[in-house]
Amino acid sequence: MSRYLNFIAEKNQVKYLIITIAFIIFSFFWIYPLLWVLSASFKTDFEIWGGLGLIPDRLVWENFERAWFGANMGRYFFNTLIITVVSVIIVVVTTGMFGYVIGRYSFPGKKILIGILISTIFIPQGYTIIPVFDLLNNLNISKNLIGLTLATAGHTPVIYILLFAGYFSRVPVELEEAAKMDGAGFVRTFISIMLPLTKPVVATVSILQVLHAWNDFLLPVVITLGNPDIRTLSVGVYAFKGEYFVDWSGMAAASVITILPIIILFLFMQKYFVEGVQGAVKG
Amino acid sequence: MHKKPLSKQIYDARWCYLFVLPCSILTGMFVIYPIGMSWYFSLLDWSGFTKEAKFIGLKNYYEAVNDEFFWDAFIRSFIFMFGTVPVKIVLGFIIAVFLNNQVLKLAPFFRTVIFMPVVTAIAIIGIVMTFVFSPFNGPANKFLMSTNLTSAPIDFLGNPDTVLPTVMGVYVWKWLGITMMYWLAALQTVPQDVYDAAKIDGAEGYRLWIHIILPIVLPFAIVIILVEAVGALNVFPLIETMTAGGPFFSSEVMEIYIFRTAFVTDSGTMPRLGYACAAGVFWGVAVLFITVLQGLWMRRTRRI
Numbered sequence: 001m002s003r004y005l006n007f008i009a010e011k012n013q014v015k016y017l018i019i020t021i022a023f024i025i026f027s028f029f030w031i032y033p034l035l036w037v038l039s040a041s042f043k044t045d046f047e048i049w050g051g052l053g054l055i056p057d058r059l060v061w062e063n064f065e066r067a068w069f070g071a072n073m074g075r076y077f078f079n080t081l082i083i084t085v086v087s088v089i090i091v092v093v094t095t096g097m098f099g100y101v102i103g104r105y106s107f108p109g110k111k112i113l114i115g116i117l118i119s120t121i122f123i124p125q126g127y128t129i130i131p132v133f134d135l136l137n138n139l140n141i142s143k144n145l146i147g148l149t150l151a152t153a154g155h156t157p158v159i160y161i162l163l164f165a166g167y168f169s170r171v172p173v174e175l176e177e178a179a180k181m182d183g184a185g186f187v188r189t190f191i192s193i194m195l196p197l198t199k200p201v202v203a204t205v206s207i208l209q210v211l212h213a214w215n216d217f218l219l220p221v222v223i224t225l226g227n228p229d230i231r232t233l234s235v236g237v238y239a240f241k242g243e244y245f246v247d248w249s250g251m252a253a254a255s256v257i258t259i260l261p262i263i264i265l266f267l268f269m270q271k272y273f274v275e276g277v278q279g280a281v282k283g
Numbered sequence: 284m285h286k287k288p289l290s291k292q293i294y295d296a297r298w299c300y301l302f303v304l305p306c307s308i309l310t311g312m313f314v315i316y317p318i319g320m321s322w323y324f325s326l327l328d329w330s331g332f333t334k335e336a337k338f339i340g341l342k343n344y345y346e347a348v349n350d351e352f353f354w355d356a357f358i359r360s361f362i363f364m365f366g367t368v369p370v371k372i373v374l375g376f377i378i379a380v381f382l383n384n385q386v387l388k389l390a391p392f393f394r395t396v397i398f399m400p401v402v403t404a405i406a407i408i409g410i411v412m413t414f415v416f417s418p419f420n421g422p423a424n425k426f427l428m429s430t431n432l433t434s435a436p437i438d439f440l441g442n443p444d445t446v447l448p449t450v451m452g453v454y455v456w457k458w459l460g461i462t463m464m465y466w467l468a469a470l471q472t473v474p475q476d477v478y479d480a481a482k483i484d485g486a487e488g489y490r491l492w493i494h495i496i497l498p499i500v501l502p503f504a505i506v507i508i509l510v511e512a513v514g515a516l517n518v519f520p521l522i523e524t525m526t527a528g529g530p531f532f533s534s535e536v537m538e539i540y541i542f543r544t545a546f547v548t549d550s551g552t553m554p555r556l557g558y559a560c561a562a563g564v565f566w567g568v569a570v571l572f573i574t575v576l577q578g579l580w581m582r583r584t585r586r587i
Contacts, residue, residue: 019381020389027396030456034399036422037411049420052429094306101303107296108289113303120314127567128317130324130545130556135312154313156306186298215404217520218538225546234406238524241410248414255407266402270395273402277461278468 034259040252048248063253071244073254075229076236080258082145083220083232084213087153091209092202095156099164100190104171117158133222145230148223152213160205163279167201168194200275207269208276214262233258318567325561330553343561352532353562356540357569359447363536364515366451371511372504374455375462380492382463383470394467398460405457409524412453416440440526443533450525450534454518462511469503470496505581512577516570537566 040048041063042056068074101107102114132151133142141147171194179189195202220232231239237254244250266273287295325343329336347353378397382390400408416423416439424436439449473496481495519538522528528535528543535543545559 016386019387023381023387023389023393027393031396031399032422033408033411033415034403036415040414052422052425090309094309097302098306101299105296105299107299108292110299113307116315117310120310120318127321127563128314130560130563131317131320132313134320134324134556135316150309151313154309156310161306190302211402215402215406217404217406217524218542221523222542222546234404234520237410238406241413241524251410252414255411258407259403262402262404263399266399267395270398273398274464277401277464 037252037255040249041256043249043252045246045248048252060249063249064257066247066250067240067254067257071236071240071250071254072228072231073233073236073240073257076231076233077257079145079230080214080232080234083149083152084210086149087213088206088209090149090153091156091160092205094153095160095205096164096195096198096202097190099161100168100194102161103165103168104176117161121158129218129222132219136223142223143227143230148220148230148232151219151223152216155212155219157208157212159279160208163201163205163276164198167198171197200272203269204272204276204279207265207272210265211262211273321560321564321567324557325564327557327560328555329557330555336557339557343558344565346558347562347565352535353540355532356535356537357566359534360516360536360538360566362447363451363454363518364512366448367454367515368508368511370455371459371462372508375459376466378459379463379466379470383467394463397463400457401460403457405520406524408453408457409521412525413440416449441530443530446526446530446534450518450522453525454515454521457521458514462507465503465507465510466500469500469507472503473499509574509577509581513570513574537562541566 035054039054039056042059042061043063044060047057068077102110136142136147136151139147141150175193175197176189179193184192215234216232217234217238220235221238224231224235228239233254237251237258240247240251240254293300326338326340327336328339328342381387382394384390387393415421418424418436418438418441421436423439424433427433428436437445439445477495477499478491481491517538518536519542522534522536522539523542526534528539541559541563544554544562545556546554
């Protein structure tokens with residue numbers, strides 16, 4: 001990650017300065033809607049529609065109180081947290097195992113399995129949502145978090161498997177043979193030798209899945225149609241808009257509750273976000 | 284070499300099968316099975332909420348292709364795709380080219396800022412944007428009026444003529460960070476010495492880009508276009524939260540149409556899962572067809 005095509009020469013100070021300033025102005029406009037909602041969450045309704053300024057007169061923390069308790073965002077926050085954490089664990093374990101076998105072994109039926117997987121990449125989510133809804137109903141898990149969590153994990157993007165498979169296939173064979181000599185079986189080799197080596201992929205896949213699970217909308221909105229108790233944050237804010245559409249500041253606070261955790265996570269773990277995103281075109 | 288019999292091969296690989304099982308079950312339940320079932324459902328006259336379902340053959344399909352709302356939504360989805368993908372590709376490339384400069388000290392900061400909307404929940408963006416573009420003192424109109432760009436507020440999301448371009452603009456804003464990251468990855472593959480050599484040979488400015496760098500990143504461009512094109516057909520959350528397909532269906536894309544016929548009952552109509560599945564299958568096949576076409580085009584271009 002260190003090839004640069006420098007067409008801005010260091011000595012050309014004027015050009016450098018113009019480009020930097022242009023980007024600063026551009027960045028400000030780019031980020032303005034997000035800053036605006038952050039500032040609105042601390043303002044009164046009156047102040048929100050008063051001007052373009054971003055600094056509130058005083059911090060109205062009551063907005064968050066109304067959103068968290070009144071609009072039930074507190075509950076939705078924990079629903080989303082549970083769905084996200086559990087689906088990350090399921091996804092990492094299942095795609096890790098799958099990727100390991102695909103990346104290192106050949107066995108009858110492997111090609112068919114890969115073929116089926118690849119063919120599902122471009123299936124739009126809208127296409128499968130109705131049978132998923134019906135399936136969860138029939139299994140009697142549509143009214144609690146289990147169904148939503150499983151369905152969230154089940155929509156596993158194939159990219160996770162490819163990331164794992166690619167990484168595992170590059171691990172030297174000697175390591176495995178050494179483990180075998182020590183008498184380690186298939187499962188132990190995987191858990192104690194292989195898995196620890198793939199920490200970067202585990203991190204990347206986890207981050208991508210967090211992003212997916214936390215921000216997903218179509219699946220939770222359909223599954224929770226008749227069950228407000230298991231709503232996620234995104235669905236909660238959407239419902240909030242329908243129910244209390246005059247409480248702008250409360251809605252802004254609810255929005256901030258939803259987006260802030262992921263933005264903070266992104267700022268600290270940017271490297272893995274970038275690797276995950278770029279993995280899609282590199283492969 | 285003598286090949287082992289199949290049964291022995293399978294027995295030897297028993298751990299492999301065990302390892303692929305959990306993921307296969309999940310994918311089977313939530314991806315493969317639903318695909319099959321949606322074909323079956325599409326042949327039923329079924330509301331989805333009762334057990335009564337009548338097999339009616341291809342009647343749902345017949346009804347869909349004769350519904351003008353269906354075709355409006357169908358075409359609108361492609362307008363959305365053709366309107367957003369080129370903008371994202373070009374804009375993302377330009378930004379990536381600038382941010383790929385080592386000399387630009389603030390490049391990591393700009394990259395973070397441009398990527399920020401990507402990690403923000405899409406439903407929240409849709410809702411926040413209904414504020415931002417509100418004709419009643421929304422920030423977008425406030426800004427336009429205070430700079431005298433318009434004299435009267437524009438009802439961005441309430442006017443059938445402006446609603447689709449506005450939603451498309453928000454879509455580009457939301458996802459441009461991803462396109463930029465793709466392009467940055469592509470630019471990273473341009474070998475430094477090729478670049479340096481071309482510079483020494485006197486290739487400057489646009490010639491350097493057109494003759495040296497573009498050919499190298501072109502294979503990436505094709506993958507990026509493919510990924511972006513499919514992405515631009517999956518816009519349900521943004522449109523549902525911003526406009527729900529309105530006003531007067533003027534921003535109703537295919538996914539909203541499917542959702543509306545399947546689940547929305549405000550207008551007093553019965554939900555019709557069977558019919559919605561037929562529309563969905565039709566749509567899925569159309570998307571698959573385009574993907575395959577693009578894939579073929581991709582292979583041909585790569586061979587050249």
